[in-house]
Amino acid sequence: MSIVERDTTAAAVPALPARRVHVLRAAGVSLVLVTAADGLPEVLHWGRDVGPVDVADTDELLLALGRPISPSAFDAPWPLTVLPTERDGWEGRPAIAGHVEGLPLVPRWRDVEVTSTSREAVVTADSEELALRSVFALDDAGVLRVRHTVTNRGVRAVHLQALEAVLPVGERVSEVFDLAGRWTRERTPQRRALPQGSHARESRRGRTGHDAPTLLVLGTPGFDDASGEVWAVHLAWSADSVHRHDVLAEARPVLGAGELLRAGEVVLGAGEDFTAPDAVFVWSDEGLDGMSARLHDSLRARPGHPNRPRPVVLNTWEAVYYRQELAPLVALAETAADIGVERFVLDDGWFLGRRSDDTSLGDWRVDPSVWPDGLRPLVDRVRDLGMEFGLWFEPEMVSPVSELAVAHPEWLLQRPDDDVRTWRNQYVLDMANPLARAFVLESMSAVIGEHHVDFVKWDMNRDIVHAVHAGRAGVDAHTRGVYALMDSLRARHPWLEIEACASGGGRVDLGVLERTDRVWPSDTNDAMERLAIQRWTEALLPLELIGAHVGPEVSHTTGRHLDLDFRMAVSLFGSAGLETDVTRLTAEQLDRLRAWTTLYKRVRGLLHTGRLRHLDLGDPGLATTSVVSVDRGSALVRVARTVTGPQSLAVPLRVRGLDRARRYRMAPAAGLGVPHGLDMVPPPWLGRGYLELSGAVFEDVGARLPMLAPGTAIVLEFTALD
Numbered sequence: 001m002s003i004v005e006r007d008t009t010a011a012a013v014p015a016l017p018a019r020r021v022h023v024l025r026a027a028g029v030s031l032v033l034v035t036a037a038d039g040l041p042e043v044l045h046w047g048r049d050v051g052p053v054d055v056a057d058t059d060e061l062l063l064a065l066g067r068p069i070s071p072s073a074f075d076a077p078w079p080l081t082v083l084p085t086e087r088d089g090w091e092g093r094p095a096i097a098g099h100v101e102g103l104p105l106v107p108r109w110r111d112v113e114v115t116s117t118s119r120e121a122v123v124t125a126d127s128e129e130l131a132l133r134s135v136f137a138l139d140d141a142g143v144l145r146v147r148h149t150v151t152n153r154g155v156r157a158v159h160l161q162a163l164e165a166v167l168p169v170g171e172r173v174s175e176v177f178d179l180a181g182r183w184t185r186e187r188t189p190q191r192r193a194l195p196q197g198s199h200a201r202e203s204r205r206g207r208t209g210h211d212a213p214t215l216l217v218l219g220t221p222g223f224d225d226a227s228g229e230v231w232a233v234h235l236a237w238s239a240d241s242v243h244r245h246d247v248l249a250e251a252r253p254v255l256g257a258g259e260l261l262r263a264g265e266v267v268l269g270a271g272e273d274f275t276a277p278d279a280v281f282v283w284s285d286e287g288l289d290g291m292s293a294r295l296h297d298s299l300r301a302r303p304g305h306p307n308r309p310r311p312v313v314l315n316t317w318e319a320v321y322y323r324q325e326l327a328p329l330v331a332l333a334e335t336a337a338d339i340g341v342e343r344f345v346l347d348d349g350w351f352l353g354r355r356s357d358d359t360s361l362g363d364w365r366v367d368p369s370v371w372p373d374g375l376r377p378l379v380d381r382v383r384d385l386g387m388e389f390g391l392w393f394e395p396e397m398v399s400p401v402s403e404l405a406v407a408h409p410e411w412l413l414q415r416p417d418d419d420v421r422t423w424r425n426q427y428v429l430d431m432a433n434p435l436a437r438a439f440v441l442e443s444m445s446a447v448i449g450e451h452h453v454d455f456v457k458w459d460m461n462r463d464i465v466h467a468v469h470a471g472r473a474g475v476d477a478h479t480r481g482v483y484a485l486m487d488s489l490r491a492r493h494p495w496l497e498i499e500a501c502a503s504g505g506g507r508v509d510l511g512v513l514e515r516t517d518r519v520w521p522s523d524t525n526d527a528m529e530r531l532a533i534q535r536w537t538e539a540l541l542p543l544e545l546i547g548a549h550v551g552p553e554v555s556h557t558t559g560r561h562l563d564l565d566f567r568m569a570v571s572l573f574g575s576a577g578l579e580t581d582v583t584r585l586t587a588e589q590l591d592r593l594r595a596w597t598t599l600y601k602r603v604r605g606l607l608h609t610g611r612l613r614h615l616d617l618g619d620p621g622l623a624t625t626s627v628v629s630v631d632r633g634s635a636l637v638r639v640a641r642t643v644t645g646p647q648s649l650a651v652p653l654r655v656r657g658l659d660r661a662r663r664y665r666m667a668p669a670a671g672l673g674v675p676h677g678l679d680m681v682p683p684p685w686l687g688r689g690y691l692e693l694s695g696a697v698f699e700d701v702g703a704r705l706p707m708l709a710p711g712t713a714i715v716l717e718f719t720a721l722d
């Protein structure tokens with residue numbers, strides 16, 4: 001019988017086995033899981049909140065979404081389960097893979113149990129080889145975390161090759177978006193039509209990477225910063241990863257992520273378990289900014305989120321590099337304090353023999369040839385000046401030329417006889433080795449404890465290749481060791497804050513941010529480059545977690561000259577600081593920096609709690625960032641010009657998110673210069689110095705901007721009048 005001859009009248013309503021629906025709902029999002037007669041549950045829906053689903057609805061929902069049987073397909077309907085494999089009927093990339101004595105691991109799950117509350121579902125199941133525990137947790141911001149754990153319940157070794165979290169997304173998705181990049185150009189967006197097939201974006205750098213996807217987003221046609229439905233995933237993990245999407249003809253589109261496991265990396269003996277890193281899923285119908293708002297709210301609600309005002313930092317790196325001497329550094333600290341700096345961070349170069357990047361990583365003792373009286377004279381002066389003291393470490397690394405490398409060649413994360421390439425003249429220490437980890441912990445603790453160091457800049461300056469720990473591929477074990485080291489250090493020194501840095505922004509992920517307080521998003525302090533790097537770091541992180549320093553007038557990474565006001569405007573929107581030799585600045589420049597630190601201290605409460613948006617004003621040469629306070633009583637907007645635009649009449653600034661019914665005064669933020677602009681006569685309101693309109697007019701009509709020259713920015717402050 002051909003398709004057209006097929007008799008469909010007999011397609012009576014099938015008898016449905018008793019199946020239960022579990023619905024998680026929060027902040028306008030729902031996840032609907034349905035149990036199966038046999039096997040793991042299926043996700044019927046993840047996206048916009050569908051409201052409560054009662055018992056009667058369950059059958060209707062199953063009828064609505066039950067699968068027909070297509071031609072040239074398996075003979076029975078099959079479920080897209082929470083851990084799909086070919087046993088289900090799923091022929092895309094499997095969510096779990098591996099082998100047991102050479103036989104492919106395609107578990108047949110039995111004894112499946114699902115328990116749920118309105119926020120969390122826990123699925124447990126057994127197969128011949130494994131026990132599974134999967135947790136789906138939806139938080140107050142509507143962000144969903146998925147965590148799978150498998151335990152070997154047999155006696156034969158289970159070689160695990162993949163354990164990935166996947167969820168189906170809306171069938172209207174047509175575009176895929178993620179980030180890429182390189183050193184000093186991190187988080188560069190890329191976007192393309194969503195192709196058919198199973199596509200995996202692999203990262204094999206042993207660290208998150210400068211080119212990490214950060215977020216893999218599937219969206220409805222034309223989604224942008226403000227509109228469209230998007231489904232996104234991020235892996236909370238600081239090493240090798242897979243971000244994947246599957247569009248198969250016979251299934252809903254699927255989005256997922258997991259740790260990339262090397263051959264032989266995870267082999268579970270009897271009773272041993274493996275917990276995959278959390279996959280963080282976000283849905284929004286307000287485009288990329290809506291997605292980011294959920295992530296920011298979620299991060300801000302964490303108990304460990306930094307809740308003290310983010311201090312103004314001065315980092316010594318681009319001020320002195322390796323030229324560390326007490327007198328100039330004391331002068332630097334004195335000038336820094338005078339202009340309002342609150343935290344002084346001594347960067348690379350303070351420890352035994354470290355005069356360049358050729359030597360000494362691992363020898364975490366103060367170098368007596370540079371610091372004959374130790375760090376004490378500097379630290380005391382910094383504290384007398386009322387500042388916190390921070391210090392640079394690169395704990396996971398060792399230089400071949402170091403006392404540590406000579407004493408413990410067996411602590412490297414590699415086979416003893418292997419010829420692993422150096423990178424920045426260094427090797428990786430095996431942080432899964434308890435002796436190596438204890439050594440680093442003790443060395444760091446000695447310095448941190450002696451000086452009550454407030455802040456550690458935790459650097460990590462190489463990719464990790466052919467890593468071996470205890471005779472196996474070692475990135476997973478090493479990364480967990482790094483996390484354990486951070487946890488131990490914080491437990492010993494509970495006051496300590498940590499910045500995650502990896503040659504700039506090579507480690508920006510929610511795994512490391514569970515135990516650190518901000519990231520250093522890039523080694524470029526060129527404010528023009530930073531505009532884009534920070535904008536796309538903001539896709540994942542709120543401003544208070546993103547280090548943003550005013551660098552020198554001429555950037556050492558690009559050679560570009562930029563005006564101080566522009567550099568200050570760009571750094572204002574972050575965890576702000578300075579990274580330049582302020583002792584060489586003029587009195588006038590220091591006054592401007594002092595006014596800027598005063599401004600930052602006044603507005604950081606708003607910037608670090610408010611709702612961030614990226615505004616498209618209709619001029620591709622403008623980059624516009626706004627933050628509206630939670631109560632919508634105030635806002636700060638930065639409009640920066642990167643290149644000239646198509647119009648000679650500047651576009652109006654239209655601001656979203658204000659209270660439409662309230663009136664606001666808009667004025668250039670005090671503490672930053674107002675650029676002259678290229679107009680012969682500036683817009684009239686700017687001549688007067690302020691403008692007062694309703695939120696509705698600011699949103700729908702807007703206020704004419706001055707024609708900014710490339711490399712200039714204006715920061716505008718909105719204050720509600722009623």
Ligand code: GLA
Nearest residue numbers: 317347348501502503504523
């Ligand atoms: C890395 C960091 C820089 C600086 C240097 C010091 O490149 O990203 O900020 O700390 O190391 O060597």
